Amino acid sequence: MPVGLEVLSSVGSLQVTSNYKNLAFYDYLDVTVVSDGSPDLYVYQLPVDNTYVYAYRPLTTGVAVGFHLSANRALIVAPANRNTPVRIYRFRRDGSGARANFGLEVFDDSGNLTFSSAIQYLKVLGYMSFSRFGTVGNTAAYNRRPAIIAGNMGCLATLSGGSGRWLWQQRFTTLTFNAGNSITVSQLSSLEEFWQDSSPGLLPYGANSTNAIVIDSSQLP
Numbered sequence: 001m002p003v004g005l006e007v008l009s010s011v012g013s014l015q016v017t018s019n020y021k022n023l024a025f026y027d028y029l030d031v032t033v034v035s036d037g038s039p040d041l042y043v044y045q046l047p048v049d050n051t052y053v054y055a056y057r058p059l060t061t062g063v064a065v066g067f068h069l070s071a072n073r074a075l076i077v078a079p080a081n082r083n084t085p086v087r088i089y090r091f092r093r094d095g096s097g098a099r100a101n102f103g104l105e106v107f108d109d110s111g112n113l114t115f116s117s118a119i120q121y122l123k124v125l126g127y128m129s130f131s132r133f134g135t136v137g138n139t140a141a142y143n144r145r146p147a148i149i150a151g152n153m154g155c156l157a158t159l160s161g162g163s164g165r166w167l168w169q170q171r172f173t174t175l176t177f178n179a180g181n182s183i184t185v186s187q188l189s190s191l192e193e194f195w196q197d198s199s200p201g202l203l204p205y206g207a208n209s210t211n212a213i214v215i216d217s218s219q220l221p
Helices: none
Strands: 014-016 024-033 042-047 052-058 064-070 073-078 084-092 105-107 113-116 124-129 139-141 146-149 157-162 165-178 182-196 211-216
Touching: 024 042, 024 073, 042 084, 052 064, 052 073, 064 084, 064 182, 073 084
Parallel strands: none
Antiparallel strands: 024 084, 042 073, 052 084, 052 146, 064 073, 064 165, 105 113, 124 211, 139 182, 146 211, 157 165, 165 182
16 A cells, blocks of 8 residues: 555454545435325335435334345335335445545545545444344344345235246345344335236346445534
8 A cells, every 4th residue: 555544453454545435424305105095005206426425224114124225226215004204325436525624534646545534434333134134024123223225125926826827026135123132124015906818027026135235424414
């Protein structure tokens, strides 16, 4: 490392260096998935920007919410017959933030800020592996308030109906944020079902994320 500072933990793992950047907290926004009175799940669509990594947590406990990234939009899925507020965090992929001129700041050899003690960086609490994330009812507890990095929630279901007909229905893997900083894998399903005479070519229902990355939001708004 030609310039800057290297910080090692007590077991020798690298914690801070000028050679890489961290995901820097940028801002947050609150959205509400609004009920329209119909007995179905609700989807809120939000434009997204590849400048950022997105994370979310519901602002009320005990509600199943999913956050699915697709192209340039996010689909936030919540239950029917209620208004569900969700907080969305944005972290800059380039790790940039405002100069503080105090504390510890680390720069690379081009003069770019790569670490600042005044910036809140993304902190990983853990992750829910596919075996846990793919099974409804699995619960994981954390010692700090969790949020989840947005990813894929699940896929459409195809159900054989006999006589060469297929029934398909929207189902989404979601997460229920409980009191006490625990998260439970859950599921939301659309009430709309469609019969087709030929297979729609969709996979059986199942979570298609490799994992759910859990981050620490206790120091975030």
